[in-house]
Amino acid sequence: MRAVNGQARRPTSRRQTNVGGPLKDIRAAKHGGTQNSVTRIVIHGTVSPCQRGGAVNVAHYFQTPGAGGSAHYVVDPGEVVRCLAETTVAYHAPPNTGTIGVELCDPQKGAASRWGDDDHEAMLRLAADLVRRIAQRWDVPLRRLTVADVKAGKRGICGHVDVSKAFHQSDHTDPGDAFPWGHFMALVCGETPKAAKPAPTPAKSEPEETMPEIVSLGLEDHIVVPAGVDYQPWWTAEWKDTAGWHPAGGQSIAPTVDVWADLTAHVTLTGLVPGEAVRVGLTRHLADGTVVDIAWPNGQLSVVHADADGRAEVDLNGHVKLSATTRGRVTVRHDSVNEVTLDQSSLFKGILHRYQ
Numbered sequence: 033m034r035a036v037n038g039q040a041r042r043p044t045s046r047r048q049t050n051v052g053g054p055l056k057d058i059r060a061a062k063h064g065g066t067q068n069s070v071t072r073i074v075i076h077g078t079v080s081p082c083q084r085g086g087a088v089n090v091a092h093y094f095q096t097p098g099a100g101g102s103a104h105y106v107v108d109p110g111e112v113v114r115c116l117a118e119t120t121v122a123y124h125a126p127p128n129t130g131t132i133g134v135e136l137c138d139p140q141k142g143a144a145s146r147w148g149d150d151d152h153e154a155m156l157r158l159a160a161d162l163v164r165r166i167a168q169r170w171d172v173p174l175r176r177l178t179v180a181d182v183k184a185g186k187r188g189i190c191g192h193v194d195v196s197k198a199f200h201q202s203d204h205t206d207p208g209d210a211f212p213w214g215h216f217m218a219l220v221c222g223e224t225p226k227a228a229k230p231a232p233t234p235a236k237s238e239p240e241e242t243m244p245e246i247v248s249l250g251l252e253d254h255i256v257v258p259a260g261v262d263y264q265p266w267w268t269a270e271w272k273d274t275a276g277w278h279p280a281g282g283q284s285i286a287p288t289v290d291v292w293a294d295l296t297a298h299v300t301l302t303g304l305v306p307g308e309a310v311r312v313g314l315t316r317h318l319a320d321g322t323v324v325d326i327a328w329p330n331g332q333l334s335v336v337h338a339d340a341d342g343r344a345e346v347d348l349n350g351h352v353k354l355s356a357t358t359r360g361r362v363t364v365r366h367d368s369v370n371e372v373t374l375d376q377s378s379l380f381k382g383i384l385h386r387y388q
């Protein structure tokens with residue numbers, strides 16, 4: 033019986049990662065099974081020229097049966113190419129399960145100053161945007177990991193070299209000593225460095241988000257709710273933007289911009305002792321799960337009592353502010369000695385209205 037369900041959170045921005053077009057998909061030949069959590073996002077250097085078209089070239093290599101490895105994404109100065117779904121294990125920096133590999137087109141030789149040229153800067157910005165979105169989808173902290181962190185299984189962002197040093201399962205040293213980690217992490221975190229060059233992405237690729245976005249979270253199976261803790265279930269999700277519905281999953285409704293969110297949850301719990309109290313509410317959290325507040329209803333979890341069959345149902349509706357740092361969840365708390373389950377009919381939905 034699974035205690036949790038779903039994998040990552042879904043993103044809510046419909047900004048495209050690519051310049052002026054949708055993400056290109058070129059599927060890699062080599063890959064493992066599925067993964068349902070992400071510990072680290074690993075940055076690589078391809079040992080190939082940093083130029084437009086470079087990502088497609090590398091992806092075509094990954095596509096060949098003779099390719100030695102794979103990655104989830106390859107980035108060049110003009111675009112991001114997706115080679116594998118994030119829920120598929122790529123062969124990029126062993127141990128691979130629970131990691132996402134992002135390849136940056138760079139020859140891995142020459143003057144360190146190459147990372148400051150226009151092509152590298154454009155690529156770094158595309159890659160940073162991509163890494164931030166991956167991190168948001170999987171609740172990965174936006175921090176750079178040391179070798180010791182990687183070894184300890186901490187969650188964050190690192191280079192292939194750090195994984196090599198931590199586990200000695202490969203000898204690769206990319207993305208190399210010259211990789212501008214400080215600048216890159218600042219871009220990942222959305223900071224605008226002083227005297228930064230204008231973003232190479234044309235404005236038309238970042239259209240105004242005028243449509244409400246819809247997030248719908250459900251369960252593929254019931255979930256056993258642990259007793260005595262404020263528990264936030266993991267959901268299987270779909271989210272909608274102008275391009276259509278996209279599958280995802282996670283604990284939170286977490287937009288990448290400031291929104292007013294109309295949140296609705298229908299929570300059905302079974303297995304309670306008849307008459308027993310259970311607490312349910314809409315809660316707001318930081319990215320690491322820290323509770324900001326109980327958003328609905330009225331600053332405390334709502335108390336409902338199980339019926340004669342040990343079943344409790346509650347509807348929650350809230351109009352709350354969410355942002356890139358504040359996300360919405362459903363919290364359930366019970367103290368039953370019974371095995372209490374969140375019924376598969378439970379739902380969590382949000383309609384997000386962007387505001388400036």
Ligand SMILES: [Zn+2]
Pocket residue numbers: 075076077124125192204206
């Ligand atoms: Zn590598």
